Amino acid sequence: MLVLSRKEGEGIYLNDNIKITIVEIGRNQIKLGIDAPRDVSIVRDEIMDRVKFENRESLASTKPNSVDLPDLLKKLKSTNES
């Protein structure tokens, strides 16, 4: 991992179109400002880690038995059939 020291008000560029600025340094938290194109997705790491975990957790490794499926599916099924 590349580690850089920056002061409040300073920043870095990622490529030439994404700028990250240190907006404010508090006691336990810093605020970052990010200027990036709209199509660049910006996601907090704990959220991304959670999504990765949940995606892996949702994977089926064997053919599921219908009793393993939640009530939700039954509900969706009845909605679909009506």
Add this chain to the structure above:
Amino acid sequence: MSNMPNTTAIDSRVFGLMSIENSKIIHFPKGVPGLDSERYFAFVCIDEYQPLVWMISRTGLYHLPVVPFTLIDSDDLDDESREVFYPQLMQILNSNPKTAAYVILKLNPSIKHLSLKAPIVVDVELQRGEQYILDHVTMHST
């Protein structure tokens, strides 16, 4: 006349050998978080599990159960999804009328409500997909 086959054979680890119409195979240029380098997924309906749809990687390794967003009632959603993520997802879908959204379903009987935190959004015309990660943190513009 093209000699290109219009189906692809997928050797599914869970359902065995399947012949999938190419129109049902979606390219995910950014991949799907947590699923390594997989970039192509087939959307497959299997009678036994309808209305659930299986997102199966072209390599046959990964099988994600998803539900079309159109079949989900607001009562099926958790509170955060209903209040925060639903409007965000509607905004994404309304910005391109050729998109369809799916919600990943956990095959866990203890989970009673679905989360819209990370919907799968597919442009059906371009056959391109992306997993959006919605967030409740407000982004400020300056």
